Amino acid sequence: MTVTRRESLALGAAALGASAIPIIGARAADEIPTANVKSPDYKIEKGATLHVLRPAKFIDPDEVFWKANTKKFIEQTGIDVKVDFVSWEDLRPQLAVVANTGAGADIVISFSTDPHIYSAKVLELTDLAEYLGAKYGGWYSLAERYGQKWGTKTWIGIPIGGGTGPCVYRKSWVNEAGYTEIPNDLEKFLDLCQKLQKNGHPCGMSLGHALGDANGYSEWLMWTHGAFLVDEKGKVALDSKEVLAAMKYATELQKTMIPGTLTWNDVGNNQAFAAGKIGFTFNGVSLYYSMLKSPDAAQNAIAADTYHQDAPFGHSKVKPESAQPMNAMIFKHSKYPNAAKAYLQFMMEAEQYGPWLSNCLGYWSQSLKAYRSMKFWESDPKLIPYATAMDSPFYDGYKGPISAASAAVIANYTVVDMFASVVTGNATPEAAAKQAAKQAERYYRNA
Amino acid sequence: MDATVDVGLQRLNFVRAPDTWVTKLFDYKPFLVFLCLLPSMGLLVVFLTYPLGLGLWLSMTDTTIGQPGHFVGLENFQELMDDPVFWMSVTNTIFYTVVATAGKFTLGLWLALLLNHHIPFKAFIRAIVLLPWIVPTVLSAIAWWWIYSPQFSIVSYVFVDLLHWSDTYFNFLGSPWPARWSLIVANIWRGIPFVAITLLAGLQTISPSLYEAALLDGASGWQKFYRITVPLLMPILAVALTLSVLFTFSDFQLVYAITRGGPFNTTHLMATLAFQRAIPGAQLGEGAAIAVSMIPFLIAATLLCFFGVGRRKWQQGEAND
Structure with missing residues (x-):
């Protein structure tokens, strides 16, 4: 995403306008208990640029805060990041094209089982997932289920957050x-x-x-x-x-x-x-x-x-109940795998993830346990059933291995x-x- | 013309450039024909032959979205033979096409005959008649989806809340047969303008003198319709029928927007089932097999329309052998 000054002004205005609700979690990072874990410190490739696909918003703050966080990443690292927000129906076909042609987006944030369908073509993310898990109180079981390759401790996806239907x-x-x-x-x-x-x-x-x-x-x-x-x-x-x-x-x-x-x-x-x-x-x-x-x-x-x-x-x-999480994967064809990992790390860290999550007001529910202690979850007791969406042993195609078959049965x-x-x-x-x-x-x- | 030829001959005599293989090639008529056809052939190959061939190939593989497939021969088709949902989609498609086409032609012809009379605001009315055809199908499908809604239907509102003829709202799409009929009604509504306007164009080519002659011979209204209008309308009717059958047979948008094939797959057409299996379901091979299965039906329907309705002798008013 290349953000010009004019756009960044508009973005800021949108962030204010989108939330008739006050921007909560502005000091979000303070509310989140973290362990002192050494950051993986990825060596970013010279001249790195990133292309990211993610699902389109259903509520405005989702996109506004995602863009604002990306802009922050661009400013801090100098890496040019282009984010495309793709409608939910179009995302999987586009993902298939990216995977089959080995070109296009470096990072695709899709849904639940998708990294498993393309497991041969995506990078292993165990180091990143273990770091995030250690720092933020561990992953919920549904996040582990969709993040790890079936029957192993190898991570191939970074589950970002899910929504449930109580x-x-x-x-x-x-x-x-x-x-x-x-x-x-x-x-x-x-x-x-x-x-x-x-x-x-x-x-x-x-x-x-x-x-x-x-x-x-x-x-x-x-x-x-x-x-x-x-x-x-x-x-x-x-x-x-x-x-x-x-x-x-x-x-x-x-x-x-x-x-x-x-x-x-x-x-x-x-x-x-x-x-x-x-x-x-x-x-x-x-x-x-x-x-x-x-x-x-x-x-x-x-x-x-x-x-x-x-x-x-x-x-x-x-x-x-289960939940359908956004699940991020990095493709092996990316020329800048370290930059891609650094981007995902950045977006999952408290300073960015906190404001994004709290402003989505329960639409997405965290995949890392530490974010459960954010104050916005208590701001309206009616939100509580959504707070632990990812704390579930159930998933599409329960109890079988995660595969393309469970997705076909659903579709x-x-x-x-x-x-x-x-x-x-x-x-x-x-x-x-x-x-x-x-x-x-x-x-x-x-x- | 002669002059230029002369000039040409003279030049030939003077210069007598040696006939290179290039000039010979370009003078060779079959080659020139081929060359001129090349652009359109290219378009056909790229946009028709290749996708069709790819579809045929996919239907014989187990390709899924994300995984390259292997050749499995006719396995997909064998599995479809054994799949009750597929057979339901076949019978649904045939039923849908036959009933909706009959409805469209009956009402469309009637409308065309009405519009062929001199009525006030003729041009305006004709433009309005075209509306259902002009509105993008997805939009009109959404309108029908509201009309058939179990809770918010305008039809139910009129009958229950205004007229008090019934106590409960209609459940148009909740069970198989009402759902099928509801879809057919929506399809007929959308298809009438095409038929009406096409047939109206045909009606206007019929010379009024024929009707005057019939009038002098004392023909009744029905006789005029049956002996003059129908035979002279046949050629255009055949074309309109063929197109309409093809459109209806491969209809997708109405069904997908209104029912998505539900309840429990009883309103799936072959096109919607093929899409559901291939794209959201990711089973490209299976979806392609369903799509390929439509081809024989489409060819049969086209042949039937052309040879059944469009027989030349009948068109020209001669007796059949």
């Missing part, structure tokens, strides 16, 4: 149904949803072709019943009594939902919730913030009544469609599980 509910309506909070017990949770429906405020979770929401909901259904897609060796495990129990439960839960959830895409539940048509769903923090920051007083009132809580545990011992809605065909009575649980297993096996066989 319960989002209207407190007054849940109280009206006779509950003070969302019960962890599955029978009681079903009872709550039945009562919500009786009172005219049903729940709504998508089982349509909604990439984030529908996959998230069906993963919750699986994990909360102790079911999983594949075993540790990558063998498809949909033929289990836990999966059947999950489908039976989903069928009962579906009866309590607002009609039309099978047609929802990723904004379906947001729209219905913001319109006051549903009383409960699973979602990221963005829904709450858009209502809180809305100029419409009615939306602010809904936001005030909106609360968050970890997804019901059911038969799981830990919260049955093809294999598990979502299994549930969808059963809850609508279009297939028996046994037949749906068999068909989903067949489709999943095809991807896992080729992986």
